[in-house]
Amino acid sequence: MDSGLSRSLVLDAQTMEDAAAVTAFAPENTEMVRRILIIQTAFIGDAILVEPLIRAAGDYFPQAAIDVLVIPAAAGLFSHHPRLDQVISYDKRGKERGLAGFLDLLARLRKRRYDLALVPHRSLRSALLAWLSRIPIRVGFDTSAGSFLLTHRKMYLRPQHEILRNVSLLDVFGCEVRFSRPQLFLQPEERKKARELMPDAHKVIALAPGSVWATKRWPVESFVRLQEKILSDPQLGVVLIGGAEDSPLCRQIAGAGHERVVDLCGQLSLRESCAVLERCAALVTNDSAPTHLGLAAGTRVLTIFGATVPEFGFYPYGEKNRSIEPPRELDCRPCGIHGGRSCPIKTFECMRSITPEYVWRELMQVIAQD
Known part of the structure; x- marks a missing residue:
């Protein structure tokens, strides 16, 4: 079968499941979201700037357990964070590099059975992880290389500060977007x-x-x-x-x-x-x-x-x-x-x-x- 057609059929099947999940979700039904995954596996600075999104998601979905997926160098930033359940480290340039590491991570993510993925990282790999993890609601930017794998796409406004861009991923649910400087909860x-x-x-x-x-x-x-x-x-x-x-x-x-x-x-x-x-x-x-x-x-x-x-x-x-x-x-x-x-x-x-x-x-x- 043609690879393009094969991908299209797979996407169409997944899109039907996505549509059912998204239709069932409404802003007033935030209790439906029990587990959230935030994916940001770019550089250390990018990980710091995703922290306000963690707190904003925690405020909007108070009942949800929130995990964040970052590179090993950034994982320590989130220790002692009161709103995080797990900090998942993905060594994509080191010991987890390649298909074997990707599949191992995918197996771990599937076990968590997430309801919502927030994907500020605009890479194909990050969108693919969210999709293959069978997360029904996947929100990212329209400039993502994997935007076709997302259920919700937010416009990426280049002049806007990255913190505001990240938090804007929640406004598809009616969440107010406002600036908040990162907090590391130092000891x-x-x-x-x-x-x-x-x-x-x-x-x-x-x-x-x-x-x-x-x-x-x-x-x-x-x-x-x-x-x-x-x-x-x-x-x-x-x-x-x-x-x-x-x-x-x-x-x-x-x-x-x-x-x-x-x-x-x-x-x-x-x-x-x-x-x-x-x-x-x-x-x-x-x-x-x-x-x-x-x-x-x-x-x-x-x-x-x-x-x-x-x-x-x-x-x-x-x-x-x-x-x-x-x-x-x-x-x-x-x-x-x-x-x-x-x-x-x-x-x-x-x-x-x-x-x-x-x-x-x-x-x-x-x-x-x-």
């Missing part, structure tokens, strides 16, 4: 550790120089010069954060050592990093996961955008935060939704044109709001 021991590690300074500025994508990293020499300006004020200190892979960058910035500089790169969990950020006056970071950790911590965030743009929806939300961009329009920008491994026109002008002096001025304006 006393995590905050105690952060307190003991902070530099001795009246105000501390966090610097996060890393990113998976090279074109999203502000040059290390720019971070060095910014740190020099920060330390020229005797009341200010610096803490460097990031993963183990960012340690070489942080060591270059920290230099030979300064009594008001603490390099914590590679030494903290994500939750402990958030606890450190809670104690900082501001965070200067690239367009990467620390932006969203800073948002969760409630600190002021200055995010530097080079290869990417705030209009993608991953900017630091809030009037007290800043999105820092090149001083002039560049025809080559943005060069991709994630950035890239190298500048496609070999100049890296988007990042090099953002001077430490400019970032310093913005930083001073931000911390003056205290």
Whole structure:
């Protein structure tokens, strides 16, 4: 049988089952939803931004058990979350890579017998997992590569912040969409550790120089010069954060050592990093996961955008935060939704044109709001 026809017949059969389930569901019958799966297996930052959706789903479906499916690196973020029943880790790039790992996960998900899947991740694999898990109501975005496998498709509004986009998946049920910053429900021991590690300074500025994508990293020499300006004020200190892979960058910035500089790169969990950020006056970071950790911590965030743009929806939300961009329009920008491994026109002008002096001025304006 033709593979396209075969897929069509299978989809038609599943669509009939879906239609029956969706018809039986009405906004006033929220008690019909007993188990919910939220699928977000992209990067750490994406997982942080799905947290408000967890709480919103919990508020709208108070009787439902909620599970979240994320990559292993993000799983620890959701420990101690009061609204989650299970945090399911899917190592899709590691030990669970390939068909065998996919099928093993699928078997685990089917046993949970979910009623509703919320799929903010726009990959074919995520939509396929929801469909093959036999979840009758599947809500995702119209731009998903697997949108044809969803029962409800929400328009993906690119200028809108990702948190609002994620929560909007619930408005197909009449749920009010409103912004809420992520919450990680930090524990006393995590905050105690952060307190003991902070530099001795009246105000501390966090610097996060890393990113998976090279074109999203502000040059290390720019971070060095910014740190020099920060330390020229005797009341200010610096803490460097990031993963183990960012340690070489942080060591270059920290230099030979300064009594008001603490390099914590590679030494903290994500939750402990958030606890450190809670104690900082501001965070200067690239367009990467620390932006969203800073948002969760409630600190002021200055995010530097080079290869990417705030209009993608991953900017630091809030009037007290800043999105820092090149001083002039560049025809080559943005060069991709994630950035890239190298500048496609070999100049890296988007990042090099953002001077430490400019970032310093913005930083001073931000911390003056205290």
